[in-house]
Amino acid sequence: MSDADEREGGHDDREFVVVVVEPETPGNVGTIARAMKNFGLTDLKLVDPPEIDRDSEAYGFAGHAREDVLPNADTVTLEEIIENYHTVGTTAITGEDARRHVRYPFKTPAELRESLATVDTDTALVFGREGTGLNNEELAQLDELISIPANPDYPVMNLGQAATVTLYELRSLFLDEYQLPDVEHERAAEPEIERFYEQFGSFLAEAESRDHKRERSERLIRRLVGRAHPTSKEVTTLTGVFRRATDLMEHADHSERERTGDRTDERDGEPRAR
Incomplete structure (x- = not known):
């Protein structure tokens, strides 16, 4: 040409x-x-x-x-x-x-x-x-x-x-x-990046109880990713990492509730139903 x-x-x-x-x-x-x-x-x-x-x-x-x-x-x-x-x-x-x-x-x-x-x-x-x-x-x-x-x-x-x-x-x-x-390099498509933001938000919902801290973290990550221009592969990998982290936190929280429930049942003298 x-x-x-x-x-x-x-x-x-x-x-x-x-x-x-x-x-x-x-x-x-x-x-x-x-x-x-x-x-x-x-x-x-x-x-x-x-x-x-x-x-x-x-x-x-x-x-x-x-x-x-x-x-x-x-x-x-x-x-x-x-x-x-x-x-x-x-x-x-x-x-x-x-x-x-x-x-x-x-x-x-x-x-x-x-x-x-x-x-x-x-x-x-x-x-x-x-x-x-x-x-x-x-x-x-x-x-x-x-x-x-x-x-x-x-x-x-x-x-x-x-x-x-x-x-x-x-x-x-x-x-x-x-x-x-x-x-x-080619920047990831916006729908992929928005899915990452949604997954990051789910992670924060598990990791941070204070609303103002979550909102600030979401703004900061949007600024960071906006400047970085990540590729599709990078965004997919990050989304997967935060998804796994969120799943682990949810599982840990569920296990903690189960252990707490067992101790409560034993103190009351009522074995927990299996």
């Missing part, structure tokens, strides 16, 4: 989508659609969007994206995105260290570009609301976080600006004229 053919056909089958959660103004949706068109993306997904018609600001701000990106935008739920994509959330307000684990660790868009350059995975870039961004509950469900370096006295950017800067930094992942490095 010639270089021209490779550029024309793209370099891989990875899918990148842009997700906007509860945008308040059609104009920002149009601005994001235009930025997508500028930097090589076409798949826009909206969670609880405002009404967008062809006479709205969205089409006025979209430029040539009014021809394809904007009219083809899908309305989805955030849950659907989490189930089917490697998710990258955007936030202006970050945690300073591991004690603020909901908004930490995070990457800059440039660091995310380097991280994803050699990983084969379908990825969703998730942007939040104009006024409040993504809330902690939403961020806790996402795999990775990015934050745009800005003036610490005023780090919050306009939604359209934030999307434009992010897509510019990531442009080499989307545009055909930029050749990606060879993919080093």
